Amino acid sequence: MAPVILVTFAGRQKRMEILTRYIQAAMDAGIIDEWHVWDFTRSQQDHEWVTCQFGPIRYMGSAALYQSAGSAAPNQPLRLSATITNDFHIAIVPNDDGDEYFELVVGGWSNSHSVLRKLPRSALKNFDRDDAATVWSRPTPGVLSPGAANQIVLNIDAAGIPSLHVNNVVIGQWADLDLSAGASIMVRGGWGADLELGNVRSRIQRFVGNPNEHMPYWQAYDFYAKRLRTYSDSIFLKCDDDIVYMDIEKLSDFIEFRRTNPKYVLVSANVVNNGVCAHWQQMAGSIPEQVGEFERPPGGFGGSLWQSAERANDLHDFFLKTDSKHLPLPSKVIEWKERQSINFIAWLGKDLVHMALPKGDDERALTVDLPELLDRPTAIFSDFTVSHLSFGPQENGLALDRLINAYDELMRSAIAV
Structure with missing residues (x-):
C-alpha cells in the first residue's frame, strides 16, 4: 500500500499542540506513516x-543554522549519511563547558x-567567519560526491x-585536540548547499527551511519534486499548523478517496x-443564516469570513456546539476550478512531476495555475471534517485562548490522551 506522508508547515506552539x-x-492507528514537520x-x-518537540533533523536549507546531529566520544564514533554538494559544516562542541568549539568545513x-x-x-x-582562527587546512578536491550520499x-x-x-578516505586527524570527555555534534550546509541526512529512520522527521523568506513554502514542494523517484508511490497530506479538530475516524476514507x-x-x-467550504456548507443547510451569511468568495479567495474575526468566532462557536462535528456539503464531492485555501489537502506522489513550484504564492500555484495547466480540477471531500483556527486577517479580535481551550477539550474527548 502507498505510504501516507503528512506535511505540516510549523509552527506556532500554542496552536500546534x-x-x-x-x-x-493517527500514526498510532497506522493511518499516517510519516510526519514531516517543516520548520518555518x-x-x-x-x-x-x-x-525540542520534533525530530530528528532530516533536511536543512543552505541558510539554516546549526542543528544537533548526535554526539561522539572515545570509541563511540558518530556516523552520518549526508547528501550535499559542498560546504558540509560540522560543529564539534566539547563537553568541557568551555567557551569555544571546533568547526570542520568539508568540501x-x-x-x-x-x-x-x-x-x-x-x-x-x-555565519560570520571574518575573525575565525583556522587551525588546519588542506586541499580535498572532490571530497564530497554529488551523486551519492556521503558517508561521514x-x-x-x-x-x-x-x-x-x-567516503572511506581519511581527511584529517588532530592530535592536538583533546576530546576525551566527548563532544556534541551539530551540522549545517552553507554557501548554496542544502543538506539532507539519510540515516534518519524516525516516523516523525524535522525539516528546516531557509529563514526570513516572505513566502518560504515553495522550499518544501521543491524538496519532494526533486525526489520524485523516492516519493512517486506515496500519498501526501498537507495541513496547517493550526488545525484544531480532525475527524480521525473519517481520515482513512479521505485518503482512500484521494488514492x-x-x-x-x-x-x-x-x-x-x-x-469556500463555508459557502458550500451553508448552501447545504449545514450553517443556518443566523450564524452569518457566507458568500462565495470572489474567485475563491478572500471574502468576508477570511477577513472577519467576528465571523470566525461565531462559526467556531456554532461548530463546537454541534453534536455531529460535521457540516455536510451539498454532495459528497464538490468539484472546484477556482482558488481555495489549502488548510488540509492531499495530492498523489506521482503528481510531484508537476510540483517544482516557483517562489511565491504556493496556494495560487496549486489551486489555480497548476489545475489550469493540467486541465484537471480540484475537489472538496465532504465526509472528512477538520477545523482551521484562523487566517491572518482574523487575528485581531479572535477569541484565541477561549477557542483553543474549547478545541483542546474536544480533542481530549475525541481521542484518548
Missing part, C-alpha cells in the same frame, strides 16, 4: 519548541578544500584524538473556517 495529539493518534517558524521561542570553496577552525560558541548562531565518520580514539573519514480519484490535482478536506 492540539494538532500534534491528533497526528500521534517566525519566532525564536517557536523555533526552540519545534526543535568548501567549491568542493576543493577542507578546514578546521576554532570559534566562540556564539558563532553557532551566525567522526571518530575519537581512546586518547581523545578526533579524526574524520569521508482512487487521480483526476483531481488536489483534494481538500471539508474545512471549518474556510471561505
